[in-house]
Amino acid sequence: MDLKETDILGSSIDQHWYYASKAAATTRLLGSTPFKKILDVGAGSGFFTHHLLSHSSADEAWCVDISYDADSDAGTAGKPVHYRRAIDAVDADLVLLMDVLEHVDDDVGLLKAYVDKVPSGSRFLMTVPAFRFLWSGHDEFLEHKRRYTLAQLETVARDAGLTVQQGAYYFGLVFPIAATLRLLPQGAQPSPPRSQLKRHHPLVNTLLKSLCRIELPFMNANRLAGLTVFVLAQKP
Numbered sequence: 001m002d003l004k005e006t007d008i009l010g011s012s013i014d015q016h017w018y019y020a021s022k023a024a025a026t027t028r029l030l031g032s033t034p035f036k037k038i039l040d041v042g043a044g045s046g047f048f049t050h051h052l053l054s055h056s057s058a059d060e061a062w063c064v065d066i067s068y069d070a071d072s073d074a075g076t077a078g079k080p081v082h083y084r085r086a087i088d089a090v091d092a093d094l095v096l097l098m099d100v101l102e103h104v105d106d107d108v109g110l111l112k113a114y115v116d117k118v119p120s121g122s123r124f125l126m127t128v129p130a131f132r133f134l135w136s137g138h139d140e141f142l143e144h145k146r147r148y149t150l151a152q153l154e155t156v157a158r159d160a161g162l163t164v165q166q167g168a169y170y171f172g173l174v175f176p177i178a179a180t181l182r183l184l185p186q187g188a189q190p191s192p193p194r195s196q197l198k199r200h201h202p203l204v205n206t207l208l209k210s211l212c213r214i215e216l217p218f219m220n221a222n223r224l225a226g227l228t229v230f231v232l233a234q235k236p
Contacts, residue, residue, distance in 0.1 A: 013047060017205050018171075021212035022098075022228065023051040025170045025219055026125065029232050030056075030094070035123065039092035040064065041114055042100035046083070049096065050076045062090055089117050097126045101156065102144045111160035115235055124162055124233045128153055130169060130226055136182045153229045162233035169226025170219050173211040178227055 013019050026048055034057055040049040043063035052058055054077045062082045072083045095114055101107040115124070128148045129139070135147060148156075154164050171178070215222075219230075 013045075014051075015205070017208035017212065019047060020209055021171070021216075022127070023048060024213070024216060025230065026051070026098075027055060028216060028219065029166060029168070029230055030123075030125065033123070035094040037061070037090070037092045038094050038096065039087070039090055039114070039118065040096045040098070041110075042097060042103070043083075046076075046081060048098050049081065052094075053077050053079045053081070058094070062087055062092065087117065092118050093122050095122055095124045097124065099127055099129065101126060101153075102128045102146055102148070103142075105145060107146075107156050108159045111156060111162075115161050118235060120235050122235045123165075124157070124231075124235070126153065126157065126231045126233070128229050130229045134179060134182055134227070138182075148229050150223055150229050150231070153231045157231055157233040161235065163236055164231060164233045166220060166230075166232040167223065168219050168230050169222045169224065169228065170215070170230055171212065171227035172219075172222050172225055173215045174208060175225050175227055 014023075030052075036057065036059055038049050038052060038058050038061040040046055040061060040063045043049060043065050044067070046061070046063040049061045049063055053061055058079070060080050060082075061076075062084060064084050064087050066085055068083055068085050071085060074081050074083065095118055097111065097114075101111065104110050111124075111126075129144065130147060131149065132147050135144075139147065150167050150169060154167050157164050169175075
């Protein structure tokens with residue numbers, strides 16, 4: 001999760017339609033399989049880790065991000081959270097890479113490095129932005145290297161030594177809206193580097209959140225289109 005977006009939304013981030021819906025999709029994709037220890041790679045503020053610690057049986061988490069000034073420890077829902085600039089082997093059984101792989105030159109190499117740090121059987125939940133044709137100034141602002149199709153992210157997971165369990169697009173119902181806003185106004189001109197994430201009027205925020213809630217029960221079957229790619233995989 002990018003700290004630039006945390007700075008834009010501030011303390012209201014958990015109410016924003018995008019992050020609230022993405023957190024719900026994360027919980028749904030993980031299903032009922034229990035997990036106890038979370039490793040959140042490129043965690044930023046640790047938004048998704050905090051959500052899972054508050055809504056699951058997980059009892060401890062490590063948030064790793066090179067942007068942290070120093071190592072520190074805190075807590076969420078009475079459970080310990082360890083913030084680290086780097087980490088060696090850890091006995092996490094759930095690894096999160098939420099909008100991380102698109103930031104690095106070697107996505108397979110980064111993923112493989114963390115596959116090697118956790119035990120066999122650990123699950124990996126990854127998200128990335130979807131479709132190169134949606135590239136805009138938002139990607140430039142967040143310093144993305146690429147956007148992905150579902151098949152491409154599944155290939156990255158397999159090349160890093162993981163077994164893919166589930167792959168899907170999400171934000172399918174808002175996809176036509178976002179695609180229109182990103183593609184039509186600029187025409188042939190590239191948009192300037194700036195975030196398209198912003199605080200919406202409460203009615204707009206509620207409408208977008210409702211559209212995502214309608215889609216949620218069917219997300220596992222969506223291999224067609226959406227704004228975000230989700231892949232759940234496991235270390236053999």
